[in-house]
Amino acid sequence: MGRRRDLTEIRRLQNISRLVTLTGAGGVGKTRLALRVAAEQHRAFDAVWLVDLSALDDPELITETVAATIGVRDQSEKSSLTSLIQALSAQRTLLVLDNCEHLRDACASLADRLLRAVPDLRIIATSRQSLGVMGEHQMEVAPLALPEPDRRLPGRAPELYDGVCLFLERAAAVVPGFRLTADNEDAVIELCRRLDGIPLAIELAAVRLRALTVDALLERLDNRYGLLTSGSPTVVPRQRTLHALVDWSFQLLSPSERTLCSRVSIFPGHFDLEAVEAVCTGDGIEQQDVLDLIDALLDKSLLLREEHGCQVRYRMLETLREFGRLRLKGPDERRTLARRHRDHYLRLVERAVAEWFGPAQLTWYARLRLERAHLRAAMEFCLHEPGEAETGLRMAMLLFDPLWMPNAFYSEGRYWLDRLLEVTPGPTAVRAEALCADAHLAFMQGDPTAGELRIGQGRALAEKLDDARILAWASLVAGIASHQSGDHARAAVVLEEAVAGLAAAGEGIALVVGLFSLGAAVGYLGDLEQAARLLERSLAIAERHGESWIRSWVLNVCAIQAWQRGDNARAASLARESLRVGRGFDDRLAIGTSMEALGWIMQSEGRHAAAARMFGAAVGVCRTAGMSALWMVQHGEFHERCVNALRARMGERAFDRALRQGGRLTLDDAVAEALGEPADARGTEGRGEEPQEAAVPAASPLTRRESEIAELISQGMSNREISSALVIALRTTEGHVEHILTKLGFNSRAQIAAWVTARKAGGQDCGQDGRDRGRVTPPPRPR
Template sequence: MGNLPADVTSFVGRRREVTEVKRLLSTGRLVTLTGTGGVGKTRLALHVAADLQRAFTDGVWLVELAQLRDPALLVHTVAAALKLADLPGSGPAAVLAGQLKGKQLLLVLDNCEHLLDACAVLAETLLRAVPGLRILATSRQTLGVTGEHIEAVPPLSLPDPDTPLPPGAAARYEALRLFAERAAAAVPGFTITADNQTTITWICRRLDGIPLAIELAAVRLRALSPDQLLARLDDGYRLLTTGSRAAPPRQQTLRAAVEWSFDLCSPTERSLWARLSVFAGGFDLEAAEQVCAGDDLPPGAILDLVAQLVDKSILSRVEQDSQVRYELLETIRQYGYERLREQGEHTTYQRRHRDRYARLAARFMAEFFGPGQLAWFTRLRQEHANLRAALDFCLTEPGEAEVALRIAVDLRVYWHATGFLSEGRSWLDRALALAPGVTPARVRALWVDGWLTLIQSGPDHATALLEEAGRVGRRLDDRLVLADTTLASGVAAMYRGDVRLATGLLDDALARYRALDNPLGTAATLIQLPLAAALVGDADRAVALGEELQALSEAHDERWYRATDCGASASRCGGRATGPGRAPWPRRPSGCSVLSTTGSASPAAWRCWRGSRPLTGTTTARPGCSARPRPSGRRPEPRCPGSGRWPATTTSAGTRCAGGSASGRSRPLAGTGPNSTWSKWSPTRWRRSSPPPPRRARTGRCR
């Protein structure tokens, strides 16, 4: 018994959601499915209702509310759907409740968002009067009734487009299955193959996994290839404009679905939606307040408006590590940005967004060498898309390139530590091309560009940039840049195998940084100098310099340099760090955590391992760390006490050191001349260069 429509197309996926909604209906009497337009709330509700028909002796009944505009007609619309007699003009809700008394039925109220108050009052009235009634509602906003259970309907599941799928694996992902089924209906014989799988994945990801958008896109394969379809999705609203003529108007096109949500918002909610469109990849409340507040939207009003946009399924709320962030689906963001452009405010709020993330980058640079490193790396990974958006604005808006230089320079350690070397260099190259002249920002950018190039591609590619930075630095009498270029020259000499020249330059750099009272530069030099000392046979100095770095790190409570130094010290110290009168290196789980979070591996440690290979058996790792030799010159896998995390680039090959004991001999390492393995080694062996976020470093084993 009931009036549910028969399925016209297959129902794809949603196994978890179906199970959860059934569970909620078994324990509660009012369940509301919420979510953005086109996400599949109605289809999910109808599927669950159809499965439950036998559980309700008086039927499962659908009440479609999308076309209803007058709240006064809601009760009459429900009665008509239930095939009940016409209700009197006064007190119709009580009359309806009386007619349903004693019945066991499920009522599906579809699309309640534009009639929220009326639906809430009716639902509460009926539930109080009819014990056998269950209500399953769909709405872009919750009803706000006592006892209401909420199930937020997410987009369909998607694979990572950068990870190749094995044959047949596409069927595991709901978005790809839906696209394949709807595309096969439009183009008989269509299947997802190894050749088109990546393109289809990007199409579905570009459409946020929203079923309505995917179905509209799949139909376009009648006229376009998958590659052509993907290329045209930059203007998705205009491309996805033809849907089922039988569907309600708000579901016939993607734009109509989003416009329906926009029309349901208040003027201030619409303004905030438009302004939030300048964010990329999510934001927190503080960012929204700083960027979006204005005379018409005071900062104190932003919290309530954000909460209202969450309630209306415009914003998604994501909680991680006790912090709440908000996200806009790309289709929602695009629509908001279109409205912002129509109002002529896009440049204003993009500039405010840029300023916000320029300040964030500057704070990172100022605070990085201190106790908050792990939190900073985590935060910048979260804000990576926003940092990109800020840089892109600087490079596309006339006169803003120098700000891009400052942002990219302030992110130097981030580019380095997290493996985004190619991306950092790309931003710097583009900004340098747009910002000629002799300025402090430009000379700093020249050095950072040269430094990242040196780390990634070696000294030959970095020489021109570093020499220009040195010339301009001397012209401007920029003492910090001169210290930085001296450090880089020392590292370049080390790369080339000229260890004595490298030692002199690094000593000079260290003196310059100390004179400037610059702990970050001092630490960067103290990573390199002990290795140079070990390579020329001065193990005592190597140990002393390493201990100085440890003390400096301790004094500032920083983790990254302390952690990256651990592995280099293993190979350079010849066991002397654990001799009589010397305290063993402290165990630093927090440092391991930094390396794990950043996906970083110490360049010094990796170079040290490569250089120390001929001395198998004569070097030692840190107490408690052991490295398993690997065949064919592959890097060892260390073990790190106190944390299961440590990059596989931190100890010398052939070393087994349960207690740090070793022969303690010290002599120049074999193979350190101009034609040695050392001088031929390329830093690209250890550092990933592509823009996508790096995976975590290989983790060690704890014992």
């Protein structure tokens, strides 16, 4: 099923090396892939042999097993190895050594000897880890491809993914007529995802459809090792159930490797070496041994290596992770590991907060996004472990600046703060500060009722505690809320109090926020000179500390005020500088607000289509965060005024078309257009033409001719019909179809058809040639 890219890569490796080892987790499909390679290449060899070593336990018998498989009998005084070499030397041979992991050293020794002695021999090995032979090339076989989480796919697009395809095929064999529908699509995709795209697990799950619906199967998946037990009787026992297969891998580990394999199951997502050293050491594992043990688990395919930016991280498939949790020494060990896990990530958050207002801000922003699953697990531990709720509340509150706000994770921030506030009623400074943080998030989401309640509670508690710093922060939150609602006079008064209190308390980033918020409020009240002084002071503090995120917001406010003064050139420069400074952060609200401001500026400059596209881009960017660029009352007024002018100048249809074009831009292309950088999707403004519908930019690997053939395949034409329609040889058509399948990683014409349909639904072209964009028009069918 699928694997065409893997097949292409194996062929490439075979051109480099005579020994290619396919590695990967149990059940991932190494054997089937090796068999398919062998089947496709049998004409290139005089003989192709499969040697199944799964049932062999004695490494001394490997040579005899291989010899017996290829028909060499021990009927002379020669050694089995000598006889084997002579037999292999007589012909060009492809030897597949399957399931080498439990006999790794013996397999490596035999492969090395045979390759040295037989020049025309090629070997494909399958193993949980590489053989370690000089000249060996390793290819890790990944689980089957699956749709990304939280991504809605059009039409039959889910069927383009090999993992979903496999489930559907096996399900149809068990339940005739089973197919993907709108009702079961989400459950099918989630099921395949929960099974990590492991073919064996997917096949075992499909068998259960005899008795369960997909939804019921998904619900019972928490007990996957009890559920997925109906394997084929034709395979070796260890491959008949998921539990037996994983246990086989586990038993091949050394004692210390087993211990670490079990302990890293505490990590809910990908993790780094520092985390393993902090959480999993002690009681048999020394810190200096962790790197070697991690390397061993990677080599045995029990951990996956991933690169996130410039960081190397590790991940355990969920199927393996659940098995590892079952191997921990009871609830006491799980609790100990969970506490150490919480402690490690709490220390990480404390470091992030200490360094947040400075040049390391972007680094910490990216790091905390990577650790999001662990931060959730740490707070969940605090909720359920007696006596830890206060620590959890402090952690949730500390995440306000470096995680909840710059990512616009307002709902998630409120979720954790609300849950932890409920179980920590004590009158503490942590609670007072958390109430203010919760209020700010509520105001940002346009929920003033909850915001007013929380800020009132926070201020009352801060007064009771006589904590001037938290009182100043409460004033900051209340002042921003008033500014946001359009009550700039009240905002100015409250923000002045906040700025004075924050300056006295030695606050850094909160003071910068207070100054630029006060500057914005004063500016809307008409005192642009005072506003400029406040904004300059805010910028100076941020620049002195090397801060970027808040500075991008300050620059945006400066841009809006420059536009209000009629200085469009200065305003555009500041708005674009705001985007450049803040583009490393995924603050969709900040990005969308800058684009909205650029729309106002472009409208003032008479760039009508560009302004409409920018408004559309702002809407699209903010929509992905569940926000609106018009989150301030004043912004809504500016927007309405500009849109009315554009509709009057452009007409309804032209305006709406340009708005849709901007809304379809990807985030990167929207930012590129706002900055004036080249982008794939551009209108024709400035050339005296009406802007055209912009295609969603997405590169296609197909050539112009291949895209034509793909289009005809989607119409149900056979190779012979395509050859006749395009007036090309049948053999040429077959070659093009094979290239299309290889490039797209598909194994059926139906997948090509679904791919073409999905790209049309997304407004994308199917070919590389710029002259070939849009719909491919096929020749008429032959009569």
